[in-house]
Amino acid sequence: MPTDASRIRLILGLRRAGITDASVLAAIESVPRERFIPETFRDQAWEDIALPIGLGQTISQPRVVATMTEALKVSKRHRVLEIGTGSGYQAAVLARLCRRLYTIERHPALLERAEGILKELGLTNIVARAGDGMAGWPELAPFDRIIVTAAPKEAPQALLDQLSPDGGIMVIPMGRTADSQHLWRLTRNGEEIAREKLMAVRFVPLLPGVADDTKA
Ligand code: SAH
Numbered sequence: 001m002p003t004d005a006s007r008i009r010l011i012l013g014l015r016r017a018g019i020t021d022a023s024v025l026a027a028i029e030s031v032p033r034e035r036f037i038p039e040t041f042r043d044q045a046w047e048d049i050a051l052p053i054g055l056g057q058t059i060s061q062p063r064v065v066a067t068m069t070e071a072l073k074v075s076k077r078h079r080v081l082e083i084g085t086g087s088g089y090q091a092a093v094l095a096r097l098c099r100r101l102y103t104i105e106r107h108p109a110l111l112e113r114a115e116g117i118l119k120e121l122g123l124t125n126i127v128a129r130a131g132d133g134m135a136g137w138p139e140l141a142p143f144d145r146i147i148v149t150a151a152p153k154e155a156p157q158a159l160l161d162q163l164s165p166d167g168g169i170m171v172i173p174m175g176r177t178a179d180s181q182h183l184w185r186l187t188r189n190g191e192e193i194a195r196e197k198l199m200a201v202r203f204v205p206l207l208p209g210v211a212d213d214t215k216a
Pocket of ligand 1: 057058059060083084085086087088089090091104105106107110131132133134149150204205206207208209
């Protein structure tokens with residue numbers, strides 16, 4: 001089990017790394033990251049590192065989760081769409097800060113595990129489904145915020161279309177190769193998209209279609 005000391009050390013490290021939003025820090029402190037991590041790595045749950053969650057995927061580094069969450073400028077009024085549920089950890093952090101969190105994962109096996117943990121934690125404002133997140137969730141659009149936790153080369157047009165034209169914000173890693181990825185914040189006003197480059201990152205690729213986990 002993680003100690004209080006490891007939690008406090010992580011939060012201090014995030015502050016030192018420039019995360020200042022108290023609600024983001026409180027959300028990270030309150031979500032038990034160890035629950036989203038396979039047992040073998042659980043003793044490292046509160047270290048500032050990405051860890052494997054199976055099927056070649058990873059739970060993001062806390063510093064990246066904190067940066068993306070802060071950059072998203074989420075409020076309790078917002079409906080947020082996440083692409084890439086993975087472990088469910090980023091969804092749990094966001095769900096503490098927004099009204100409702102919708103999340104899509106292309107690996108049904110990961111989604112099932114994540115949904116189980118989110119339910120156990122009593123997070124009732126999360127709606128999850130298996131699917132190709134590149135197409136977004138058109139029936140529920142527009143979204144006040146969209147967060148993408150796997151990297152495409154360019155932001156999928158379907159997601160830009162589903163972002164609120166009234167100051168909607170998307171945070172997304174993009175890059176031609178794994179070595180040239182950066183986190184971007186895209187802000188939509190009408191048909192104008194303002195782009196801000198935030199930091200260098202390394203995400204798994206955003207892949208098309210739904211994975212067949214019965215063959216894994
Ligand atoms: N947010 C996650 C990090 C997940 S890693 C967490 O907190 O743990 C990225 C995830 O994106 C992987 O699980 C991968 O399967 C998923 N992914 C990649 N392409 C996708 C797509 N087109 N639609 C939905 N999920 C996708």
